[in-house]
Amino acid sequence: FLAACGGGNEATNSNESKEQVGGDAEKSAGAVEAKIGVIAWMTGSGAGYGEAITNGINLALEEINAKGEVKIDLVVEDSAGKQEQALSAAQKLINSDNVTGLIGPTLSTEMNVVGPEADLAGVPTMGTSTTAQGIPEIGDYIFRDSIPESLAIPAAxxxxxxxxxxxxxxxMYGNDDVFTKSGFDTMKATAEEMGLEILTIETFQKGQSDYNAQLTKIKNLNPELILCSALYNEGAVIMDQARKMGLTVPFVGGNGFNSPEVIKIAGDAANGLIVATPWFGAKEDAKVQEFVKKYTEKFGKEPDQFAAQAYDGLYLFAEAIKNAGEADRDAVRDALAEIKDFEGILGVMSFDEVGDIVMDPTVLVIDGGQFKLFE
Ligand code: PYR
Structure with a gap:
């Protein structure tokens, strides 16, 4: 299945890029050519992440290749949100496709196995949605352009x-996932630092469908806020069941919870979810608005933070490849590390000494079925 799926995506993407290069042959003469591998959660309960991520990357690819300074060929692989599948995808991309760099995988849980492999092979890797503690610290070749939970959750x-x-x-937190556990650690430490009373700590697992036991206990304790570290699928079902039992207090969630899929699944029950993110689509910024317009025209829906972070992720690679002047993995890694004040749709970006992005979060709330600035 993996090979068939990866093969299919590869064919589509290389056709697409060939067409673009063909249509822009003159501009592309002299362009630095590079192959970038993408590992995203494309099928199953988190497919909404992979859809947004690959849409964002494909839009950036079209623009970058049309400009002609750099010519990128993409190879996309599905990880299905699973460590083993993410790892075999990475091995294929690194050893068979011989990619210059990697974008992804989607989850911190997956990056915890892919990151060490990519670092050992010397392949520069950009996490665009991996927000657990310690991701860029995996090694010198591992970067991310998504803000860590340790910054986002305290802000929210x-x-x-x-x-x-x-x-x-x-x-409440998922105790079987690197990102949801890391988000929980930050929530607990921040609550303690802020002098809040923690009434109870409840856990759940991926794919769980009934949260009534945890939510009944929480309701009886009368909290004023629920801190919930969840991926969107579990998070949305939790909010739906909470509202149905009359638990109407606001929720604070982390990166994985910050998806329009929550609104799609939970409807009005999603109102009151507060998240911090570098991405806000209604920002009065020409670059942001142009991206929103193009993305919406091309894909028939508005971009979310996963799309925006992935879009900027490919641009960061294009910038590094251009500055390196070659597709060599080490040269591109060094050029990525040297990027300073790059103007993306997320804002002005630089990497710190470990390869973590330096950016300020914006706090949003779901209100009336839409993400709005939380003021
Ligand atoms: C993570 O796994 O890090 C997410 O934020 C989804």
């Missing part, structure tokens, strides 16, 4: 606490 919690005068919280 602070705003929620200021606005609602919160003193008592309940925490």
């Amino acid at each position: 919690m602070q705003k929620a606490i200021d606005k609602y005068g919160v003193k008592k919280v309940a925490i």
Whole structure:
């Protein structure tokens, strides 16, 4: 299945890029050519992440190849949200496709196995949605352009606490995933630092469908805020079941929870979810608005943060390849590390000494079925 799926995507993507190069042959003369591998969660309960990520990357690819300074060929592989599948995808991309760099995988859980492999092989790797603690620290070749939970969650919690005068919280988290566990660690530490009373800590697992036991316990304790570290599928079902039992307090979630899929699954029950993110599509910024317009025209829906981070992720690679002047893995790794004040749709980006992005989060809330600025 993996080979068939990867092969299919590869064919589509290389046809696409061939067409673009063909149509722009003169401009492309002298362009630095490079192959980039993408590992994304394309099938199953988190397919919404992979769809947004590959859409964002494909839009960036079209623009970059049309400009003609760099010619990128993409090879896309599905990880299905699974460590083993992500790892075999990475091995294929690194050893058979001989990619210059990797974008992904989608989950921190997957990056924890792909990152060491890519680092050992000396393949520059950009996580565009991996926000757990310690991801860029995996090695010198591992970067990310998504802000860590350790920055995003305290920003969202602070705003929620200021606005609602919160003193008592309940925490829920998935205890079988690197990102949801890392988000929980930050939520607990931040609540303690802020002097909040933690009424209870409840856990769940991926794919769980009934959260009534945890939510009944939480409801009986009367928290003013629920801190919930979840991927969108579990998070949306939790909110739906909470609202159905009359638990109407706001939620604070992390990166994986920040997806329009939550609104699609939970409807009005998603109202009151507070998240911090570098991406806000309604920002009054020409570059942001042009991206939103093009993306919406091309894919028939608005981009989310996963699309935006992936779009900027390919641009960061294009910039590094251009500056390196060659598709050599080491040269591109060094050029990525040297990027300073790159103007993306997420804002002005630089990497710190470990390869983590330096960016300020914006706090958003779902209100009336839409993500809005939380003020
Ligand atoms: C992560 O796995 O890091 C996400 O943010 C989804």
